[in-house]
Amino acid sequence: MSGYTNQAEKTGEGKDIRNTLLAVADTIENTGSDPVCALAGYLLSEDPSYIPVQNGARRQMAHLDRDMVLTELIRAYLRENQG
Secondary structure, eight states: OGGGOOOOHTTTTHHHHHHHHHHHHHHHHHTOOHHHHHHHHHHHHHOGSSSSSSGGGGHHTTOOOHHHHHHHHHHHHHHHHOO
């Protein structure tokens, strides 16, 4: 959908963000926590304690730009719900 394409998608950064979020969400779920609540808490506060250290999840999230993550989440939501 070209209406929601930007430079991040063209360079593959959007795909990297999606892959990282999915991997981190799996790790959060495997620790018994709710991935949506944990990721939302982290994105709102930038408090790393929301993200477990297992599987390098905290390190992976620290490498992502928070604004880019939010942009990618909104873009994905719009793509899925455009109609």
